[in-house]
Amino acid sequence: MxxxxxxxxxxxLDLIKKIEVVLRKRFKQDLRFYIDLDxxxxxxxxxxxxxxxxxxxxxxxxxxxxxxxxxxxxx
Amino acid sequence: xxLKPEEVTSIIKKELEKYKTRLRTESIGTVIQVGDTIxxxxxxxxxxxxxxxxxxxxxxxxxxxLEEDSVGVVIFxxxxxxxxxxxxxxxxxxxxxxxxxxxxxLIGRVVNTLGRPIDGKGxxxxxxxxxxxxxxxxxxxxxxxxxxxxxGIKAIDAMAPIGRGQRELIIGDRQTGKTAITIxxxxxxxxxxVYCIYCAIxxxxxxxxxxxxxxxxxxxxxxxxxVSASSRASASLQYLAPYAATAMAEEFMYSGKxxxxxxxxxxKHAQAYRQLSxxxxxxxGREAYPGDIFYLHSRLLERSAKLNNELGAGSITAIPxxxxxxxxxxxxxxxxxISITDGQIYLESDLFYAGVRPAVNVGLxxxxxxxxxxxxxxxxxxxxxxxxxxxxxxLVTFTQFGxxxxxxxxxxxxxxxxxxxxxxxxxxxxxxTAKQVIIIYAGTNGYLDDLPVGAVRKFEVYLYKFIExxxxxxxxEIELKNGLDVDLRNKLDKLIIDxxxxxxxxx
Numbered sequence: 400m401x402x403x404x405x406x407x408x409x410x411x412l413d414l415i416k417k418i419e420v421v422l423r424k425r426f427k428q429d430l431r432f433y434i435d436l437d438x439x440x441x442x443x444x445x446x447x448x449x450x451x452x453x454x455x456x457x458x459x460x461x462x463x464x465x466x467x468x469x470x471x472x473x474x
Numbered sequence: 475x476x477l478k479p480e481e482v483t484s485i486i487k488k489e490l491e492k493y494k495t496r497l498r499t500e501s502i503g504t505v506i507q508v509g510d511t512i513x514x515x516x517x518x519x520x521x522x523x524x525x526x527x528x529x530x531x532x533x534x535x536x537x538x539x540l541e542e543d544s545v546g547v548v549i550f551x552x553x554x555x556x557x558x559x560x561x562x563x564x565x566x567x568x569x570x571x572x573x574x575x576x577x578x579x580l581i582g583r584v585v586n587t588l589g590r591p592i593d594g595k596g597x598x599x600x601x602x603x604x605x606x607x608x609x610x611x612x613x614x615x616x617x618x619x620x621x622x623x624x625x626g627i628k629a630i631d632a633m634a635p636i637g638r639g640q641r642e643l644i645i646g647d648r649q650t651g652k653t654a655i656t657i658x659x660x661x662x663x664x665x666x667x668v669y670c671i672y673c674a675i676x677x678x679x680x681x682x683x684x685x686x687x688x689x690x691x692x693x694x695x696x697x698x699x700x701v702s703a704s705s706r707a708s709a710s711l712q713y714l715a716p717y718a719a720t721a722m723a724e725e726f727m728y729s730g731k732x733x734x735x736x737x738x739x740x741x742k743h744a745q746a747y748r749q750l751s752x753x754x755x756x757x758x759g760r761e762a763y764p765g766d767i768f769y770l771h772s773r774l775l776e777r778s779a780k781l782n783n784e785l786g787a788g789s790i791t792a793i794p795x796x797x798x799x800x801x802x803x804x805x806x807x808x809x810x811x812i813s814i815t816d817g818q819i820y821l822e823s824d825l826f827y828a829g830v831r832p833a834v835n836v837g838l839x840x841x842x843x844x845x846x847x848x849x850x851x852x853x854x855x856x857x858x859x860x861x862x863x864x865x866x867x868x869l870v871t872f873t874q875f876g877x878x879x880x881x882x883x884x885x886x887x888x889x890x891x892x893x894x895x896x897x898x899x900x901x902x903x904x905x906x907t908a909k910q911v912i913i914i915y916a917g918t919n920g921y922l923d924d925l926p927v928g929a930v931r932k933f934e935v936y937l938y939k940f941i942e943x944x945x946x947x948x949x950x951e952i953e954l955k956n957g958l959d960v961d962l963r964n965k966l967d968k969l970i971i972d973x974x975x976x977x978x979x980x981x
Contacts, residue, residue: 450517452502452566460495468489 400428405435405445407456418444503527503545503565511556511708512753515545515565524607526568529559534588536572536710539754546754548710550588555708573603574718576725581669584686584700587711587718592702593686604725606717610776617782619816622847623734623791626662626904627655629834629897632856632914633863634819637847638668638732639780639789643811645796645803646821650833652795654901655819656736657685659793661692662904668732668791670698673719676712676742679704692902705742709753712746720777723790727779730786735778739795740771744807761806768810775814817841831898836863850957851911858918859893866890885923892922895930908949909938912966915958921970933977940973 402422404415415432422430426448437445442457503517513535521527525537527547533555539546547565549555575589579600584593591598619637636642644652660670672689674682682702689695699722703715716737723733737743744767751764759765771794778792796811801822803812812818819839826833845853865886872879873887896917899905913934916922922930941948948965955962 447502450502450519452500452564453497454500455497463495464490464493467493468486 400426400430400448401433402430403433403435403445403447405437405440405447405456407436407438407440407442409436410434410444418446422446422448501567505529505559505561505563505565506544508556508559508561508563510753511549511551511554511710512750513547513549513556513559513565515547516543518545518565518567521545521567522571524571526570526572528566528568530563531558533559535565536714538710538750539756548713548750548754549708550710551708552706552711571605571607572714573605574721575600575602576604576722577602580699580722581697582695582699584682584702586707587701587703587715589718589722602725604721606714606721607773608721608724608777610773611779611781611785615781615785616779617787618846619780619789619843620846621732621789622849623659623668623732624662624666624904624907625655625659626906627658627832627834628899628905628910628914629832629836630655630819630839631848631907631910632852632859632897633834633836634817634839634841635844635848635852636791636793636817636841637780637843638791639778640817640841640843640847641775641778641792641794641815642841643794643796643815643818644821645798645808645812645818646833647798647801647823650821650823650826651831651901652797652821653681653685653738655821655832656738656793656795657688658902658904659734660689660698660736661694661902663697663734664693668697668734669723669726670694670734670736671701671719671723672698672736672738673701673703673716674738675703675715675740676705676746677702677738679706688902709746709749712743713750716740716743716774720774720790724777727781727788727790728786730788732788733790735790735792737774737792737794739797740811741797741807744770763806767807768814771811772814775811816843829898830894831901834897836860836897837867849907849953851952851955852907854958855911855914855918859914862886862889862893862918866893888923889917889920891927892925892930893917895927896922896934898931906949906953908952911952911958912941912948913937915966916970919967921974925974929981932981933974936977937970937973940976941969944972945969 440456440458443455445456446453501518501520503515505513506516507514521537523537523540527535527537529535533549533551535547535549537545538548575598577600579598583591586592589598619639621638623636623638625631625636644655646652663670672685682704686700689698701715701719703712719735723735726733747770748763752758756764775792778790780789781787794811796808798808817840820835821833822835825835869883869887896913925933
């Protein structure tokens with residue numbers, strides 16, 4: 400299966416190897432890795448496998464935080 | 475409200491501490507085709523039917539078609555929401571079936587289909603939400619309709635009365651006063667412990683604003699919510715608006731309260747659904763409507779019911795509106811909705827232009843709940859009224875001959891003419907039950923027969939004022955007493971005779 404690793408900055412090889420180990424355990428399949436650089440992520444890693452995305456990017460966390468903070472209800 | 479900066483920072487700090495990052499696996503899809511507010515998406519493997527999905531830029535959509543290798547998504551928004559979506563865009567699941575915020579926070583607000591406020595009065599502060607689609611109460615959970623829902627309109631409360639938990643259709647051509655009847659009904663619910671929800675589907679924005687202004691003017695917005703999916707909104711929002719209104723009503727119903735929901739109108743609702751179905755390539759049926767157009771309305775209207783006492787005895791009364799073309803009530807959508815509802819109020823343009831307003835055709839209008847939803851007093855006076863009007867209708871063609879008629883026929887015609895005058899009413903002035911009983915009693919007992927037809931309505935106004943001055947307790951006596959006993963009849967007779975003397979002396 401094809402796996403896309405999208406990051407903001409180029410990853411060190413041992414980091415990529417760590418991700419590979421975890422994903423192989425999770426998906427138990429033969430995985431082919433592709434790397435993509437996307438500055439808008441600001442940091443962190445996005446893993447896209449088939450039609451599933453595991454989003455660990457900084458921009459996603461900031462969006463979540465924004466959503467949480469703008470809907471604080473005043474008691 | 476004065477906000478201190480330290481308060482704000484402490485709240486933000488507290489929220490930041492509560493926030494924990496979680497790495498979640500999300501299912502995504504890719505847009506392969508987009509246009510006409512419909513997007514075809516490849517992927518989204520485990521998405522649910524009717525689930526909310528998210529495009530870029532916070533544009534939301536709903537899954538309506540699950541096909542073998544693609545998913546059909548309708549996009550929500552106003553004014554061309556699909557203009558920023560491109561082929562290849564990522565679509566994410568939200569895991570939530572479309573739901574709408576519900577609760578007391580919605581009272582007095584104007585919201586769109588998804589519960590977002592559009593009246594500029596700040597966000598809707600509620601923790602509760604309900605899915606748009608939910609199953610109707612089953613047989614055991616219901617009880618028969620037995621309490622009246624007073625519309626304040628004489629023609630309806632006397633001849634085709636509506637009960638709490640009933641579905642009563644208002645059907646007529648354009649500009650016959652369909653929306654006007656519903657506004658009067660909402661205004662009449664003041665102080666009667668009934669929440670009102672007015673759902674505008676495909677209406678002009680100016681009409682929705684006019685409704686809002688009129689309700690505000692009569693103080694009705696204190697217990698009313700307006701759900702608006704005007705013609706500006708996408709077909710998907712128009713399609714879902716009545717379900718959103720019903721979900722909001724169900725929240726009150728299951729807490730033992732009474733709700734009145736008005737769907738204005740279901741004809742435009744059917745058209746919006748037809749548009750969606752055709753764009754989703756679902757096979758067209760009669761008049762190009764999809765095969766499940768009946769189910770569209772039946773599942774909506776079945777959710778209005780009267781619950782049994784164990785569940786709190788709450789109710790939702792539904793008043794759907796259907797617009798006919800050239801008075802044709804036997805076309806597709808009108809016949810569908812007539813067979814679903816518990817009765818209809820038929821408005822005719824001929825009557826409207828003849829000056830009979832509200833233009834209710836009392837012969838063709840029916841309420842299948844009928845007398846069970848009327849107080850005993852009203853039932854007694856209304857039965858005579860029904861008879862008088864039926865006899866008048868049979869004979870009214872003879873008035874056009876101008877020939878000499880026998881005494882009985884002339885008497886029936888005179889009575890009928892005056893009863894038709896009695897049923898006319900000014901807009902935005904709903905009448906309480908006691909006043910309705912008084913004027914119908916006066917008419918059916920012949921007290922108006924010697925007044926000229928043109929003076930009947932003036933006399934009516936005079937009579938109400940007269941009773942207010944001379945015998946103010948009469949109105950509450952009528953409301954509380956169960957039936958017109960001899961004592962009450964005598965009082966009414968004396969009052970009406972005295973009033974007539976004064977009226978004829980002054981006019």
